[in-house]
Amino acid sequence: MTDPDGLDFIAYELHQNTGYTLVPAPPARSWMRETPASFAHRCLPLVVANQAGWLILNGWTVRCRWDTDAFDGVTVDHPTPAPLHQAVSHFGSGIVTWNLPFLFRTPPGYHLLVRGPANHVKDGAVALEGIVETDRTTSTFTMNWKLTRKDVWTVFEHGEPLCMLVPHRDGELERFRPSVLPIAADPRLAADYERWTRNRADFLRDLSRPGSAAQQAGWQQDYLRGRTAAGRPAAPRTRRRLRRFTRPGTDETEAGEADARHRSDH
Template identity: 45%
Template sequence: MPVGSRNETVAGSMPKLVAYTIDGHAIDIRPAPLERDWMDATDQRFAYRCLPLNIANAHGWELLCPSGFSARWDGLNHKETVRVKADLGTHAPAASHFGHGILTFHVPCLFRTDPGFDLFVTGPINRPKDAIAPLSGVIETDWSPYTFTMNWRFTRSNTKIRFERGEPYCHVFPVERGALERITPEVMPLSKAPALEREFKLWSEGRSTFNADLQQPGSEAAQQRWQKTYFRGVNPSGEEARADHRSRLRLKDFDEKD
């Protein structure tokens, strides 16, 4: 789709996300992986049993640092109070631009989405980092000719933080503009949805029994180790919940075009 195009997406065509790199720059971007170091380190990798966590991990694309650097904030508000030190022989991909303990990455490209789609820009999902936290934004990338920055805010002063070469510093995914505003939120008693209530009670009772049986060596629950009904996309009654249930995302790599 050409930059600046306002034409409707052709019916039946595949939606696109294009990263137009600024001349003289390069971008290292990849589908966000499922794996996380801290999840690998959990006992028997139990963190991967949480399907919502797995799906969120891979829900978009990650931008990677072209070089490593360290930074420190002294707790004051002007720009000079964030000090960035590039690794030897490299140029740091982040700088102090706004002050107030904010570290800024300049993203070297213009993203373009299909008409009616914005780009949600945030930090790497489920990758906590000590002493600094990512800030999020939503950008109208179906028309905007403006670059954006990825910003992190220090949460503790006088603490050195570090980004390694190849470490994700930004996570992006398209969202349909106005979709949230079309939703009508409601609150009502669970008893008003008898089929849902029935499945919930089956799950709740089964969960209590399963957790009790886990303490019994050799029990079926101890052999299973965890309940997999949500992971498999079935209700507690055994009925398939949704034909389009996902247990893994498989996003495409960015193709390089001349």
């Protein structure tokens, strides 16, 4: 069913069969699954942030090595033959650049934050972020990663997320009025905070007592279950339901299959 209030987010495909894929960002991360008992997945702020945008998945496995600070100072090892939209050393200083095969369009007044995949840990490289005026620009943009160590090969695997796309309203940040106030300025909030502090201290103390309720629970779950320390309901945001990119005349099957592959791999 079409949402009459929905906002169009269009990826104009400049070439076919490039290997790059667009998917909603999933809630899981491999390093989070690898924590003891997948403990990191209990942190709702992390899980919700993981899903806050769409990912462009790498179309090819690429190896990169930072040799010098010159413009061509990164050795990039591609498959043979090299893909059309390959990673290159363009800016120097150990920066690897992907020329992405899409031209994006957002509604008037919305720009696109192009950032590294949220909570995606990459050994040897850090993603560089940019904001693109995709409501009016007629040019493409690049995704750039800064290598952090010289003379070391860094691998970007096929299907690995290259960047995260987050539309945001232009001028929204400027509307905020930041201020610093003592907690006593909001008596109800101050009382709730004091109650939470006591509950937290009691839970941590009981956690070391064999057979205690805290030890059986393993962790406090008020936030996850949608309640404050005072017992008031506060429904948490646990999942984001982002639409998939679709093609004219088709349903979401193709995008859904790619999304499922990404979720299983990462």
